[in-house]
Amino acid sequence: MTPEEQVTLAHAFECTAKGWALFPVGLTKAPRTPNGHKDASTDHDRIKAMHIQYGFALIGIATGERSNLAVLDIDRQHNGLNWWQANRHRLPDTRTHRTRSGGLHLYFQHKAGLRCSTARIAPGIDVKAEGGSIIYWPAKGLPVLSEAPLAVWPEWLVLPPHRDPTQPPMPVGQNLTAYITGQLYGLIRTVVRAPPGQRNASLFWAASRVAEIVAQGHLVKPYAEAVLIESACRAGLSHTEAARTIASAFAAGI
Structure with a gap:
């Protein structure tokens, strides 16, 4: 093990001592394990095994109840x-x-x-x-x-919850026509209501269509990305997964 790897693992074990569950991440901030933050662990042997198999270029911490963070x-x-x-x-x-x-x-x-x-x-x-x-x-x-x-x-x-968690969030401050609003609403509703196993594919498809709306000048990209990410997180994807899928869709569509 290189000195740099030893330092990384030392930092990792400092985190687990605080109760934070970890998983390996690449330099682009993309998870290296198949299930991303869902593979996070506080067990030293498991963390060492993930390091051997995937490498901790960066240390990812699963937020929420699992890490009390x-x-x-x-x-x-x-x-x-x-x-x-x-x-x-x-x-x-x-x-x-x-x-x-x-x-x-x-x-x-x-x-x-x-x-x-x-x-x-x-x-x-x-x-x-x-x-x-x-x-x-x-x-x-x-x-x-x-x-x-x-x-x-x-x-x-602590923001007030949406009345219906299956209803997609709409962008604030956008002067949208009724037609574009209807298009966007339908697309992000597809993301929010996608069943397990289809969430990434649904997000990529919807983000590709939203990218077309952005390219036509009907919607500002930062708002479009924010709405898509929030919808994807509400559907059960991690922020990292959602951002990566949306970036891929926009890169392909714009």
């Missing part, structure tokens, strides 16, 4: 840091990591019922909770900005 993901590229600066006085002191893209991961205790969301709180602000995952960036030398104990998830960041 929820993360507020603040993205520098979508003005998330501006939101953080404006609201940091409302946020409790909690463990905080710098991310590879220059953003922030704020670690909290998981709150029962909390699920992943993308840009629902604000543009550039995502929630990684039940059904999601994050990258443990300190293992790649990025700083831990606060080692404070994990705070309770702030109540003001």
